[in-house]
Amino acid sequence: MVVDNSDPGFNANQDTWSLASCGVNQEHVAAVSTSAVQQSRSRASWVPTILNAGTYEVRVYIPPCGDTEATHSARYFITHDHGISTMTIDQYAHTGGWASLGTYTFGARYNPTVEISDLTSDDQRAVRVDAAAWIWQGEASTSVASFAPQNAATPDYRVPWPDESQEELLISRSNRPPEAPQATPPALPTPSGVPEPAPASAPRDNPSVGTVVQRGYLRTAPQMTPQTAIAQVCPNDQVLLLEVQHLGSSSWLHVRMASTANDCAPDHAREETEGWVPSALVSD
Structure with a gap:
């Protein structure tokens, strides 16, 4: 093609x-x-x-x-x-x-x-x-990932895929206590059997600070399309968490760049830039 x-x-x-x-x-x-x-x-x-x-x-x-x-x-x-x-x-x-x-x-x-x-x-x-x-x-092969701890002192795991075309994942375990059960029950299925989408949460009145844990794109909207890309965020960047949206099985964060770490890309997002990132890129 x-x-x-x-x-x-x-x-x-x-x-x-x-x-x-x-x-x-x-x-x-x-x-x-x-x-x-x-x-x-x-x-x-x-x-x-x-x-x-x-x-x-x-x-x-x-x-x-x-x-x-x-x-x-x-x-x-x-x-x-x-x-x-x-x-x-x-x-x-x-x-x-x-x-x-x-x-x-x-x-x-x-x-x-x-x-x-x-x-x-x-x-x-x-x-x-x-x-x-x-x-x-x-045809694409089905790959099975193995979880390998980075070291005993950190809660991070690296997931190497056997297929070299697939990137490694870095997973951070949280030391926070388990969250309490949700007060709102899951959405009931409609007569057609398709569940209603969960509503997006409201903007946060007092934005908290999150840390970028994985390189990715800051976007104009919560969509993984080329047209929405603004600039890249780098590990250890600090962001203000303004809002969260749940779209199907994925979650997106509306953030504002608070401070930047060492540049990981020429198009590194500058301070005060706002946009959307997948929730997996940020740890709070």
Whole structure:
């Protein structure tokens, strides 16, 4: 499955990209790279229209033209069934060929997406955007995870998956006492047998402080889609917990960045930025 920059599955804020006359179908778009988060303006994404569930290698084509040298650090964000992975590609080294972004499973959970922006670790180079391809590798295998304690002094467990395409999980056990039973009983099923959705909780009058325990995206809405991504949060960032929403089996937190730790990504969210994050990213 190939999605070119001229196909319906490609999206970009066109006013920040320039059209160039080479590449797949004889054209691609490019933007000038920047290492400054506040100056980053260009965004683009590829979404395959039809993709059968399974394992795919993802590749992107780097066109061999243009007066400006291609960036050495284009950052791609790949949304797959197990979350979002980041891959940095030296576009200059892959000029005129297909660069692999890795192998992942797609089609069973989140919308398959590849995203890129003009934010890199170098300045005044070309970020070239052309075609992305999902290359079938086979049906997804069922993986069984094993729980391994980090050490005796901490309550953390690391969950390594046997399938290398799946990222490790870090699970933190809480030392808090068990919570009291909920005063409100579970929602009763409707006559059709489908339970009514639980209402979202109200905003917190006195926001508490939480700590980010896992890298992820701060989003404009409680939705795991490319269009909602604002910036990344990093482990040990401090956030104010403003609100919680329960959507089906997942919970989302409305947060405001209180303080930031060491940068884990160029698009690290700045203080006072508000947005939504999955509750698994934050410990209170």
